[in-house]
Amino acid sequence: MAGKGIGARLLRKEDDRHLHGRGRFVGDMAPSGMKEVAFVRSPVAHARIRRIVKPEGAEDRVFTLDDLTGVKLIRANSKLPTYKPSDYPVLATGKVRFVGEPIAMCVGDTRAEAEDLAQEVVVDFEDLPPVADMLKAREPGAALVHEQWGSNIALETWRDDDIDAVAAKAAFKVTQECRMARQAMVPMEGKGVLAEWDERQGQLIVHTSTQVPHLIRSGLAEHLGIEERQVRVIAPDVGGGFGFKCVLQPEEVAVCWLARKTRSPIRYLEDRREHLTAAANAREHHYTVTAYTDQRGKILAIDAVVHVDVGAYSVWPFTSCLEAAQAGGNLPGPYIIPTYRVHTYTMATNKPPLSPYRGVARPSVCFAMDLTIDAIARAVGREPYEVRLENLVPASAMPYTNITKKFFDSGDYPESLKRAAKLIGFEAIRERQKKPERDGRLIGVGFATYTEQTAHGTSVFSAWGIPLVPGYEQAMVRLMPDGGLEVRVGVQSHGQGMETTLAQIASEVLTIDPAHISVTHGDTGLTPFSTGTYASRSIVMAGGAVSRASKILVERIMRIGAHLMQVGQADVRVADGRVVGPKSSVDFREIGRVWYKNPEELPANVDLGGVEVTTGYRPNPDTGTFAYSSHAVVVALDPDTGVVELLDYVVVEDCGTMVNPMIVDGQTYGGVAQGIGTALYEEVPYDSEGQPLASTFLDYLLPGATDVPSIRIDHTVSPSPHTEFGIKGMGEGGAIAPPASIANAINDALRPLGAEVNRTPMTPKRVLAAILAAKARKSAA
16 A cells, blocks of 8 residues: 555554553453462571471462472573573472572462462471672682682673784774663563463463563473473463563463463563562673773774573573673673773572563673773773774774674664764853853763664574574465455564564555554464564565565465466556556455365466465574664753753664654654663662662652653664565564663763763763762862
8 A cells, every 4th residue: 555565654553552451461351260470588698597487278279399290490501611501490499599589479269369379388498608798709608609610700701802912003992981770670560470371272371571482382391391392371462571481481481381280371560569579670781891092092992701690590592691691792892992802791599580672782792882982082082972983983984893793784873873863962061161050060972873683583693502492483474255365474463563563564565454454473383484573674574575475475465366366467556555557456365265265266276375375584694683873862960969851862873774763753652762771770679698689669760750851863874685575573662762862961071070980870860979979089089
């Protein structure tokens, strides 16, 4: 349909049901006879379990790991040579390793009844010294999270270019230390699972809030010890995922075991305290970056040491390797780094396992690298904007393979930065800073530029050695008897609008109005296999498969249509859901009628696959397409209180060809809001005993509507030469740059005071502490 395919700002199909409260989530499902589950969770970070005492008379309603016959411990393996695997018990056995680790499962007719039962379970602990800080975890004599390892290092990686030779001729050496706090992901819907045994199908039917239904089916079958054909996973509407819902959750395994044992529907819904303290931790990184530059600030070499706190266990299937592997490989970002040395340490601590979170390591590496760029600028006495511009990979170098073998397929990084500077009014801000503000606040401006590797495929994931590696993404398209279209894909939408964008891609090829295209996803019983939705892959991979399948289908439709009009196939085309010939046309409804109801009218050489096509797609090369963006922000900072206000925010974004620009903008707005949370508000701190200090929204702060400024978005378009229609992924991008750009703006405002912040969140307390420390240094001098 003209104006409704790729590039159209089409309203999302999903919004009608969601805005009218007609969505269907796990929490909306309550089949007859359903029981509910609550978990007994560890109140201590590290201890041996001496014994577990079940309430008298409730032994058949309280389950420990010993009761879960046939259930395997969760083990996420990797082929990386220094990786140390850890067995992650579905329910704790032997000892507990973080506050909130599930120890026993209690079942009742209601959640309240199950929680009351959980209160009666007694667990006798022998306390062990906790490991609460990733840097101290490396010190000699530190307690061990997993004694069999002999240390707390879960993975160690390195790259050793000859830094010394470069350092000897460098004009400047700049060292920047920074730290990103541990966060929770806080989707609107926490994890939820409802499982029941279908006697007719001989299947475990699992409704679970997940991004990766096919992976969860594989994981459940493996850890329950049953065949995959005996498990059907259905992801209903999902209220946000952000990476948290792309791993196998211990609660999913426990609930599914119980449903199979009892033949009753069993449901578990995570509450917000569980979410904050026990499940969805992410982000915690520490960087020491040393840059060697010439007189102008052109980078000659980067030497970095990276620590990542991954908590007590490795999540399945992505393992604890993911963050550090991404950090080491992505730290150079969009900058030309001729020489690079990096050493990464993946550290186990007595905290919840680290889960992938929107951007996986890239917000942290952008934070580290772009703070380093500004530090270089201060050292050489130039504008950070100019130093950043000089170090970016130029458009003339594209396609460009960087120091860590990242293949930048297309783009103009300097142009995005120039546009951001113009839109934010950079020169006017510098003029404004020359005069004091009437209210005494300090004005600052900051920039950050990043690349986002999207839709990386087999070659990248196989190098990480994880258990399940993505391959060809498949899609099925089927012309219906009435001329409509059904599309089936194995990916799962959890807010991205894929029911709309995948319909637009099919419409672009087949010319059927998207209103007459239905997209089925998230059901292993109905859709082709897929590793799911993560890493900004779905619109490239599933969209590419839908495009390829639609192109095959359109040829079949044209063959039938040409036969019905008695003209050659070369003489017809499709337009507005019709096969158009030289003098007449046939609509797709007629094609459907002939195939389904009157096959005697078909041509003799008809393809026996008919009007249904399933095919696969993978870009070549499959190392990923690189979206990118530059962010610019203006802040006002009160030096007496440390309070920061965002006055203006600009994003110049490039994700190749935009399928639906409105959805691209929406993804960017949401990502920036999350990035503002990372920068200024969100943190799950732990005390020295491994106790989480933010277990409710009284302590865990999220940005509200008044904390997010009016974000202005501009686009450049550099189509990828390696994907269908030149599409790149972009789902994580908005969240990557805000911590770095906001930190640089704050430090720009603090520059007259000689203060600097380098740790998220940049709370008033931390900003004020930096100001007071700077004043103390001046007094001491």
